[in-house]
Amino acid sequence: MIVYGSSMSPFVRKVLVFAAEKNLAIDLKTLGLQADDPEFREASPFGLMPGFRDGDFTISDSSAIVAYLDAIQPEPALIPAAPRSRARAIWWDEIADTVFTTCMRKMFFNRVVSPIFLKREGNLAEADHAETHELPPLIDFLEARIPDSGFLVDDRLTLADIAMAQPFVNFGHVGAPIDADKHPKVAAYIAAMHARPSIAPWIALERAALEKRGGITK
Ligand SMILES: N[C@@H](CCC(=O)N[C@@H](CS)C(=O)NCC(=O)O)C(=O)O
Incomplete structure (x- = not known):
């Protein structure tokens, strides 16, 4: 799995920390603001970081990404069910x-x-x-x-x-x-x-x- 962006962004760091707390391996592809990297742009059509890729699945927005991570690796559950x-x-x-x-x-x-x-x-x-x-x-x-x-x-x-x-x-x-x-x-x-x-x-x-x-x- 890849996260695109810079850890200096609170949104990018949120995803990196969330993945670490779930023991999920995730690579950071470091990019600056509004980078024109085509893989990043595919994941984040509006150019906002973080973009995210898991194989052929791409998505952006930190909250959407962590919802995905919580679903693919249910334990520890970091988004409560109740x-x-x-x-x-x-x-x-x-x-x-x-x-x-x-x-x-x-x-x-x-x-x-x-x-x-x-x-x-x-x-x-x-x-x-x-x-x-x-x-x-x-x-x-x-x-x-x-x-x-x-x-x-x-x-x-x-x-x-x-x-x-x-x-x-x-x-x-x-x-x-x-x-x-x-x-x-x-x-x-x-x-x-x-x-x-x-x-x-x-x-x-x-x-x-x-x-x-x-x-x-x-
Ligand atoms: N709601 C989005 C916000 C993403 C966002 O605003 N990222 C900023 C960096 S902190 C960005 O890429 N800004 C570039 C721009 O505004 O053009 C999320 O949670 O991922």
Whole structure:
């Protein structure tokens, strides 16, 4: 199986982590934004990463891909079967991919993607505004909802946690650490998720790649 894209994308990383947690072997074919690689384009007609291939089957969109992975390898089940738990896990996945990632994108795109990869100045005012005004209420929202078990749904690892951990990798990359005094639950939750063997190596690789390119602009 092949995933097309860059692990710096929270959507691509979500798929890589989900596959690792299911012990599925998956290769990453590293590509930049809107790559014109024909195999990638076959999998992702709109050019959005991740694209995915399993033999003659291709699909895109991280949520569709993880649904496929969960179906072909049922154990461990990372998308719960019970109706309410299933709905809740998919809700968290959606919140991570939309609300949190929209805020993250303003910071990551302007401080990293634009200056480092596209070689043009990012809109640092937009990034600062997102960090100062949009991020705090999101972290408050999460702080109020993390169960004592440290997992968002059913007191065990599910898609909800895998998805929610991803924008926080990018928040970390752009120098927006979580204040553990103000948000102790989020700090502990994200630290535990980011320490998992399925995620930690990607974070280390990405940090090293960013350092090599001179670090972020803030
Ligand atoms: N909902 C999609 C979002 C995919 C997406 O927006 N990917 C971004 C990278 S983080 C992309 O490829 N952007 C290229 C573009 O917007 O042209 C998913 O979950 O896979």
